[in-house]
Amino acid sequence: MVLRRLLLFCLLSFSFMAKAQVLSPQAKVSLLTVGPGTDIYTFFGHTAIWIYDPVLGLDQVYNYGTFDFRASGFYWNFLRGNLPYQLSSGPLDYPDPRYSQLEYWKSENRGVIEQVMNFTPEQKQRLFELMEFNALPQNKTYQYRPYYDNCSTRPRDKVYEAAQGTIRYDSTDAFLVGRSYRDWMNDYLTDSPWSRVGLNLALGYPIDRITTMQQAAYIPNNLLRLFDRAQIVRPDGKKEKLVLQTNTLFKAEPQPTSFLWIAAFWLVMASPLLILILRRKQIKAGGTFDRTLLFITGLFGIIHTLLWFGTQHGITDWNYSMFITNPFNIPALLLLSRKPRWLMYYFIAAMVFLVAGVMLEVLFWKGTYGMIFLTVTLFVRYRHLALYVKKGQSV
Known part of the structure; x- marks a missing residue:
């Protein structure tokens, strides 16, 4: 077996030298x-x-x-x-x-x-x-x-x-x-806000190291x-x-920036907060709006968990965005109708983790500034949901 491998190595080496x-x-x-x-x-x-x-x-x-x-x-x-x-x-x-x-x-x-x-x-x-x-x-x-x-x-x-x-x-x-992998990456995503948010949310602490x-x-x-x-x-x-x-x-020809896509991005990112402000009297605690928020953030939290533990990228590990896109929001959603008292403490804890997530985002400056609208909306709704569970209101 060793002789065969040695012969194969010699043949490959001879083939390469003959070709060079x-x-x-x-x-x-x-x-x-x-x-x-x-x-x-x-x-x-x-x-x-x-x-x-x-x-x-x-x-x-x-x-x-x-x-x-x-x-x-x-x-x-x-x-x-x-x-x-x-x-x-x-x-x-x-x-x-x-x-x-x-x-x-x-x-x-x-x-x-x-x-x-x-x-x-x-x-x-x-x-x-x-x-x-x-x-x-x-x-x-x-x-x-x-x-x-x-x-x-x-x-x-x-x-x-x-x-x-x-x-x-x-x-x-x-x-x-003096700059991190993420800093360099974000320089090339200025005109692509969707990609900027998506990549920054998906990537964890490893790319915050200074290069x-x-x-x-x-x-x-x-x-x-x-x-x-x-x-x-x-x-x-x-x-x-x-x-x-x-x-x-x-030499490449300069291409105009598509402000339409950028405007659409900001409109979509701001929509949860806009809906909350414009329809605050119609939105009920534990209703469709809150359930949608819990589902979307919980789903992205699960995706982040899978990227961390289910892949070999390495760069998706230790993702502090999970403090914002919380995977535990899915079980919280499923138990919302029952209103167990401990769920109140979950929403209080979610508020604390949300603040911690925002602080980490600012500390490492992920560049996901569009997420500020979602984090403000989540903080307000977590508070309402905690009170909703405490008072035992019906949906």
């Missing part, structure tokens, strides 16, 4: 930074490694973080955090636009910036061989982690590995320090800045800029 080409002196290796798109998985941009050699006729772009919607169990695996991602490769430019990476990004109006690496021929060759080895069928699939191991962090690490630790980052760059400069490079534009200000150390100790040249391959 030696780059010419005219070859260049570049980092490509692609701007944000309109789909949620493109909101934060993209990073790719491009290796181009006109002598060999080589034009290869390596993309981490690609996936197949048609894969068996795609949505289930995605929700559970088990979705396998892959390294894919293809030409940057191609006569047939269907196979051209650049034309695809242009069609989505996503800007493309090239940073040519100031590498020696040996470093270029090393990066090329690293990427080719990673692109082999047995190596290209990996477990994607959106904030720690994504389409931007992998190119960062491969470039650093190819340079064999000779890259020095600018420790004086204050822009890339280092290298960790902040999980955002492609941050990696662009990190490399732009970095230096590379030569064998004689001389330091040179890591980026030899920066080229704009495509």
Whole structure:
């Protein structure tokens, strides 16, 4: 068995070495930074490694973080955090636009910036061989982690590995320090309030940790800045800029912000409080309005619980939004008609947890400011429900 494995390893290694080409002196290796798109998985941009050699006729772009919607169990695996991602490769430019990476990004109006690496021929060759080895069928699939191991962090690490630790980052760059994963994420969700609330509610304490400069490079534009200000150390100790040249391959056209969607978002988020204010005399404690609130918040609380304990994301753990979207509101709803006396203490406790949740939201500034309307409404209705149970009124 051991002999068979050794033989297989030798065959694979020989196959890889036979396939790998030696780059010419005219070859260049570049980092490509692609701007944000309109789909949620493109909101934060993209990073790719491009290796181009006109002598060999080589034009290869390596993309981490690609996936197949048609894969068996795609949505289930995605929700559970088990979705396998892959390294894919293809030409940057191609006569047939269907196979051209650049034309695809242009069609989505996503800007493309090239940073040519100031590498020696040996470093270029090393990066090329690293990427080719990673692109082999047995190596290209990996477990994607959106904030720690994504389409931007992998190119960062491969470039650093190819340079064999000779890259020095600018420790004086204050822009890339002092912010959390969540802070960086929210910068790209300003024009997408629905996604902003949804992601911030779903993600827990792990993304509130402050990032280092290298960790902040999980955002492609941050990696662009990190490399732009970095230096590379030569064998004689001389330091040179890591980026030899920066080229704009495509400049995206500015897109107007859809204020209609933003207005609709605020209207929906404010609707519970507006209904409470405008129809306060018609709303009865324990009635349809209260039951709807308990059901919706309880349902989201259950979803948060499942994301925490039923998935392998890691970033959905320790979610203090559960103080607001309380999963215990579902059993409270089911027992509301019976009005057991202890339910009064539950609603009082729910008020305390609600205040604690708001304090944590403010402390870590999740950016879910639209939730303020719901929290105020919940606080008022929890108080009414506590009195409702205490007095033993009928529904």
